[in-house]
Amino acid sequence: MWKYTARRIVEMIPILIVISILTFLFIHLIPGDPARLVAGKDATIEDVENVRHELGLDKPILKQYVDYMKNLMTGELGTSLTTGLPVIDMFKTRFMPSLHLTFLSMLWATLIGLMIGVFSAINKNKWPDYFGMVTAVSGISIPGFWLGLLLIQLFSVQLGLFPTGGLDGFSSYILPSLTLGAGIMSMIARFTRSSMLETLQADFIRTGRAKGLKEHSVIVTHALRNSLISVVTVAGLQFGFLLGGSVVVETVFSFPGMGRLLIDSIAFRDYPVIQSALLLFAFEFILVNLIVDVLYTVLNPKIQLDS
Amino acid sequence: MTSPTTVQNSQVQKKQRKYSPLKEFWKSFKKQKAALLASIFIGLLIVVAIIGPYIAPYDPFEPDYDALLEGPSASHLAGTDEYGRDIFSRLIVGAKISLMVSFSAVFLGLILGTILGLISGYFGGWIDKVIMRSCDVLFSFPDLLLAIAIVALLGPGINNVIIAVMIFSVPSFARLVRGATLNAKENVYVEAAQSMGASHVRVLWKHIFPETISELIIFVTMRIGTAILAASGLSFLGLGASPEMPEWGVMLSSGRDYLGTSSHVVIMPGIAIFLTVLAFNLIGDGLRDVLDPKIKNN
Numbered sequence: 031m032w033k034y035t036a037r038r039i040v041e042m043i044p045i046l047i048v049i050s051i052l053t054f055l056f057i058h059l060i061p062g063d064p065a066r067l068v069a070g071k072d073a074t075i076e077d078v079e080n081v082r083h084e085l086g087l088d089k090p091i092l093k094q095y096v097d098y099m100k101n102l103m104t105g106e107l108g109t110s111l112t113t114g115l116p117v118i119d120m121f122k123t124r125f126m127p128s129l130h131l132t133f134l135s136m137l138w139a140t141l142i143g144l145m146i147g148v149f150s151a152i153n154k155n156k157w158p159d160y161f162g163m164v165t166a167v168s169g170i171s172i173p174g175f176w177l178g179l180l181l182i183q184l185f186s187v188q189l190g191l192f193p194t195g196g197l198d199g200f201s202s203y204i205l206p207s208l209t210l211g212a213g214i215m216s217m218i219a220r221f222t223r224s225s226m227l228e229t230l231q232a233d234f235i236r237t238g239r240a241k242g243l244k245e246h247s248v249i250v251t252h253a254l255r256n257s258l259i260s261v262v263t264v265a266g267l268q269f270g271f272l273l274g275g276s277v278v279v280e281t282v283f284s285f286p287g288m289g290r291l292l293i294d295s296i297a298f299r300d301y302p303v304i305q306s307a308l309l310l311f312a313f314e315f316i317l318v319n320l321i322v323d324v325l326y327t328v329l330n331p332k333i334q335l336d337s
Numbered sequence: 338m339t340s341p342t343t344v345q346n347s348q349v350q351k352k353q354r355k356y357s358p359l360k361e362f363w364k365s366f367k368k369q370k371a372a373l374l375a376s377i378f379i380g381l382l383i384v385v386a387i388i389g390p391y392i393a394p395y396d397p398f399e400p401d402y403d404a405l406l407e408g409p410s411a412s413h414l415a416g417t418d419e420y421g422r423d424i425f426s427r428l429i430v431g432a433k434i435s436l437m438v439s440f441s442a443v444f445l446g447l448i449l450g451t452i453l454g455l456i457s458g459y460f461g462g463w464i465d466k467v468i469m470r471s472c473d474v475l476f477s478f479p480d481l482l483l484a485i486a487i488v489a490l491l492g493p494g495i496n497n498v499i500i501a502v503m504i505f506s507v508p509s510f511a512r513l514v515r516g517a518t519l520n521a522k523e524n525v526y527v528e529a530a531q532s533m534g535a536s537h538v539r540v541l542w543k544h545i546f547p548e549t550i551s552e553l554i555i556f557v558t559m560r561i562g563t564a565i566l567a568a569s570g571l572s573f574l575g576l577g578a579s580p581e582m583p584e585w586g587v588m589l590s591s592g593r594d595y596l597g598t599s600s601h602v603v604i605m606p607g608i609a610i611f612l613t614v615l616a617f618n619l620i621g622d623g624l625r626d627v628l629d630p631k632i633k634n635n
Binding site for chain 1: 485489491492570573603604610611618
């Protein structure tokens with residue numbers, strides 16, 4: 031397992047380097063003069079040159095990249111153009127709420143998705159199956175920003191159960207996490223159903239039933255346990271869906287997380303924040319994929335044997 | 338005099354002549370009730386998108402300050418928005434924008450992704466490595482984030498949304514087609530064509546590409562739903578269509594300030610996006626059940 035993990039980490043390095051080059055080039059790829067854009071339309075030539083110097087855009091491009099990488103290694107992500115605060119400090123307050131929101135969404139989506147998938151599979155072509163699959167296909171098709179607004183209208187405005195937005199304790203996480211998790215829940219439900227249907231046809235299930243095991247035991251201990259490995263892997267690999275979705279959901283709920291910060295930074299053309307936020311999102315996504323891959327080899331005895 | 342055997346033979350030939358893959362497909366597809374219903378819905382939506390401006394009961398851009406935020410009624414089927422514009426007319430005209438953006442983004446992604454996938458799978462070696470590693474880099478950004486990054490770079494606007502959605506579609510198509518190409522190039526008829534001196538382009542186009550079509554059809558259908566969600570999401574975030582355009586995401590975004598008092602302003606465009614994406618996903622599911630050989634065999 032350690033060998034596999036080490037190999038995967040080594041494989042990650044070139045991709046991370048290319049991503050760092052892309053995020054570094056971000057400011058250079060903007061059509062027009064980035065220093066002029068940052069300084070504003072009314073800025074004098076002197077102001078523009080000052081901004082160019084401040085951003086280090088007057089140095090040779092290779093030197094700029096080397097400086098950028100050196101700074102990255104030391105956690106120096108530059109200064110926000112709008113707030114004047116170090117970008118890393120802004121991330122410190124925004125990162126954890128986003129992470130909590132993402133994990134909470136993943137948790138409920140996996141639990142409910144598994145339940146719907148199992149009930150649909152054991153009631154194939156009966157009403158619980160139809161109901162489960164209609165819920166699942168609707169969950170995939172519903173726009174997150176619309177679902178969020180509907181939940182706010184129902185639970186916050188009409189029933190007054192949860193705050194309409196912001197971050198004020200655990201209750202502020204409920205509606206955003208329901209919105210963010212809906213798509214993943216649906217994917218997990220669909221995948222669990224098809225995986226369970228396949229497993230339920232396996233010989234060991236027939237053997238289990240033939241030797242008189244209770245149906246509950248056949249489903250939970252034998253079939254579900256077998257399907258669980260691939261289902262959990264699929265759930266983990268959908269993490270990127272949550273990262274992308276979090277941008278929209280955080281905007282709907284005015285949730286002070288990384289996604290909202292990214293959108294605000296785009297609106298104010300705060301390029302140092304945009305660059306670093308994109309880098310962080312990509313890094314987070316790659317890291318989660320790595321963890322899921324390694325976990326899969328740990329959980330799946332077949333792969334352990336093969337290696 | 339015709340012998341009974343000749344008659345039988347001609348009947349068999351008639352039966353054989355009647356067989357066509359399209360007919361066979363239709364026979365299986367029409368059993369998928371949900372997918373069939375969804376196809377009818379999308380068919381109607383396409384017609385509405387084409388003739389929208391001629392059938393819209395009101396001018397979708399014309400404000401009516403005597404009818405601000407009116408609920409659904411006989412004169413305004415979906416109510417009016419904060420400028421008194423008829424929401425139903427805006428939805429009808431907006432169908433064209435939503436479908437055009439998603440169709441063009443997905444088809445551009447399809448063309449580029451298919452070419453890259455065919456080249457990657459067929460030639461292998463360093464070309465394959467370069468293409469697939471580039472796809473890996475694009476895959477390291479979650480779809481919507483990649484689109485947001487591209488729009489942040491190019492600036493907001495509907496054309497840039499098309500480019501952004503196209504770019505995040507390319508690696509998925511490339512990977513899918515590469516996989517199908519790797520399978521297809523093992524076929525004996527490909528080897529036969531190559532040994533008869535057929536050019537690479539001919540082999541790829543005539544012998545390998547047709548093998549990827551059924552998988553592509555399923556994927557394109559699913560991808561259009563994703564593209565509609567992404568494009569309306571970008572517009573909702575203020576990165577897509579301009580605020581006065583009757584684009585569904587924009588309508589939803591501008592209506593959210595009135596959610597508490599006039600919820601129809603948000604509900605109506607949301608229903609339009611939801612039903613359209615749902616329909617594409619149902620068609621995709623139906624097509625997969627009919628076309629995917631793995632599912633067929635099961």
